[in-house]
Amino acid sequence: MPPRDAVLLLLGLALSCRPAPRGAEAARYIPVAGxxxxxxxxxxxxxxxLYLSGQIGMDSTGHLVPGGIAAETRQxxxxxxxxxxxxxxxxxxxxxxxxxxxxxxxxxxxxxxxxTYFRHHLPARSAFATSGLVFGARIELECMATVGAPx
Numbered sequence: 001m002p003p004r005d006a007v008l009l010l011l012g013l014a015l016s017c018r019p020a021p022r023g024a025e026a027a028r029y030i031p032v033a034g035x036x037x038x039x040x041x042x043x044x045x046x047x048x049x050l051y052l053s054g055q056i057g058m059d060s061t062g063h064l065v066p067g068g069i070a071a072e073t074r075q076x077x078x079x080x081x082x083x084x085x086x087x088x089x090x091x092x093x094x095x096x097x098x099x100x101x102x103x104x105x106x107x108x109x110x111x112x113x114x115x116t117y118f119r120h121h122l123p124a125r126s127a128f129a130t131s132g133l134v135f136g137a138r139i140e141l142e143c144m145a146t147v148g149a150p151x
Contacts, residue, residue, distance in 0.1 A: 049146060054140040090145075
């Protein structure tokens with residue numbers, strides 16, 4: 001190995017072994033409850049923020065709920081509510097959502113359900129259409145929320 005590359009390698013190793021900066025909080029990875037091992041966490045908490053994995057309109061039996069975009073949106077938001085409450089937060093503490101739609105034409109019908117879950121405030125949100133979602137879902141929603149005592 002050329003000397004320059006060796007120095008860069010050692011420098012990289014030294015920087016990666018430094019302790020976290022003062023005030024930095026470690027991430028806490030929250031597994032998906034009661035499910036077979038999945039390649040993602042249900043949520044990740046870093047300090048006062050909770051990052052939720054996307055939720056589709058799947059019920060407790062592992063099937064998409066019937067009824068199209070409105071029913072799937074409702075179920076996805078109920079799933080989100082459950083993860084939030086299980087981790088000390090609530091829909092009132094959601095600050096950002098991302099809506100991924102199988103068909104952008106479902107945007108209006110999704111919104112009609114979505115706004116009923118955020119009665120006190122509307123989180124920042126992005127929405128876009130995809131070329132397809134897992135299990136043939138019509139929507140996947142992911143959110144970020146605060147946790148702990150309100151500031």
